[in-house]
């Protein structure tokens with residue numbers, strides 16, 4: 001059963017570092033106390049569940065496609081994410097998701113470290129995500145949203161190749 005979104009925003013404090021780890025499928029294998037607190041679930045309710053359990057319906061598909069395309073290619077991703085809590089409230093974060101390998105080079109897990117989104121970043125990213133979502137429409141047309149994302153990056157002197165850097169800069 002999916003959670004009904006509300007307008008209640010949960011505060012991410014500047015001291016909060018929200019961490020979770022995922023396996024190859026994106027299922028939650030570890031998370032720190034603040035992750036559970038913001039999400040509003042107990043560890044038992046979230047461990048071994050997909051990270052998409054806190055996916056907010058305002059999140060465009062293209063952002064997660066970009067995330068997974070990069071992770072599967074062994075590349076880290078820095079991106080803004082709006083998450084939904086168990087009570088329907090939301091919180092925005094800047095997430096840095098990286099691939100962690102074992103000493104022998106084999107895959108260990110994915111690690112996401114999240115910090116607060118600045119007010120300035122919110123002003124720029126919220127309208128972008130709304131445009132991406134609208135372009136995707138009901139059938140999730142990612143050709144349309146990719147074009148909008150690329151135009152946004154270009155207008156900011158960036159590209160998909162420099163996505164992480166520009167997101168960090170936008171949050172500064």
Ligand SMILES: Cc1cc2nc3c(=O)[nH]c(=O)nc-3n(C[C@H](O)[C@H](O)[C@H](O)COP(=O)(O)O)c2cc1C
Nearest residue numbers: 020021022026051052054055056064083110111112
């Ligand atoms: C380590 C890690 C952390 C993730 N954290 C989140 C998150 O906080 N919120 C979220 O919606 N998706 C997160 N994802 C992406 C989800 O796996 C998933 O792709 C996304 O929720 C979209 O769901 P869907 O692919 O079922 O549409 C994370 C993935 C990984 C590997």
